[in-house]
Amino acid sequence: MKNILFNLIVITFLSVLFTSCNNKTSKSKTTNIENKSITQAEIYNTKGYELLKSKCYICHFEKPDPSKMNQMIAPPMLRVKEHYFPNYPNKEDFINAVMAIVKNPSEEKTLMPGAVKKFNLMPKVIYEDEDLRLIAETIYNLEFGTAPKVRMQTMELSLNNGEKWVVKPETYKIIQEVGTKISNFNADSVAEYNQLGKDVFDKAKFVLMDDSYSGELFNQLHNFFYGIEGEMHLLIAEKDIKKAKQTTENLKIKLNDFYLIFKVK
Template sequence: MRDLIKLLSITIVISIFCSSCNSNNQANKKSETIIAQSDIKNTKGFKLLESKCYICHFETPDPARMNQMIAPPMLRIKEHYLPNYQNKEDFIKAITTIVNNPSEENTLMPGAVKKFNLMPKLIYNQDELKLIAETIYKYEFGAAPKTRMLMMGDLKLNNGSRWKLKSESVKTIDGIINSLYSFKSNNIKDYNQFGKNIFEQAKFIMLDKSYTGDKFDQIHNFFNGVESDMHLLIQEKSIENAKNTVEDLKIKFNNFYNFFEEE
């Protein structure tokens, strides 16, 4: 009995020691992350980001300065590109490619292109551009307020009637909805690819230059409500979360028919 009590005492001490070590390790990791973010601000890459990019791009969305915004905030850029390019080298290549050759075909931000137009093609020192892209990859821009719907407004009918869209646009939405209901998999990579596929289809509607004025605004109000889900699906690691995102997308895409119809 005495030996059993002694064994239990030793076990409890070891458990407390391990728990303390884990807590200290987590605290150290958190501290290292904070220090690392602070250090990034002192790097050449961050200084280049400030001097060459923040001229047009806010660091994060600012609802109080929406009328001054002439390009998407850096946080939003990272939100769109990181899910598609999670490897650092791939991320750097994607950012440098779009900056060196801005194009609608390659953009992952069709909503921003429609609102602000394509960024001008600028001549950058390639080593500096890579440093900027690496800094965007490493730097945590933090959380941002939900500004998209504030910026664009709510979905509305056209004087009580649904907005008339081209046959190709409606058929694209039909195709996306059909694929949402027919998609089945237990492989997370299939869900990631599925997110990319439906985003690529939706992108062509968002970039359609024939839609202007109030109709343009309403199209983007709709896609503002689903674009984040498509990007979440692209980067999701959990099958359960991916399945829930697909269910959310079904509901949101079905709402399309309440506001739009084929002309």
């Protein structure tokens, strides 16, 4: 009787242990499947891309199209990623940032002030959180490639019939503050240079969102900031201290162009 009882206990224990191991193995396999990397080709067959195409490409081109520049009513998705990825390289942070701006569009929170000025603030759209998360994740994962250089001829700085463009004292002061900050900046931490890039971007955004500027004067201000946009984004995302310092020097040089084209009232 004792032997029978002992055998039953052993069998029960082994059964529980085996079941537990199977569950762990099953969970492990599920986790691995969920976390496996997906190729670019596979992205185009996902629900996330279908949602991106059906809900977002109505207004946004996937990338700039030189033959359809007059048809653009929103910035291309490639440009969206170019602006958001340097600020949010972490995937979850990127997803949260995109979800936040779509759910509650705001001039104060936008990372694309030039686009807002050109196309206006995007309307508030109502998507299911699950769908919106899939869209944001797809934008993060998708490699949009590089944009064709279609704006170079229209982005050149030029004088106003041989005279400097006149800007408000507030604008001039902002540029002076940025220039002084960059000229005096010296740090040994790349994180501090990343923050410098964000600070410069915030200042640029403040000027570009100024509704008192319009016409060719606004275009010239936009051209100027477009010229330093690359350095701003590089500085925000840079991981190498030497490259961050070099980018800061490049930014300092380009900022001096402001005084060649603009003057204060």
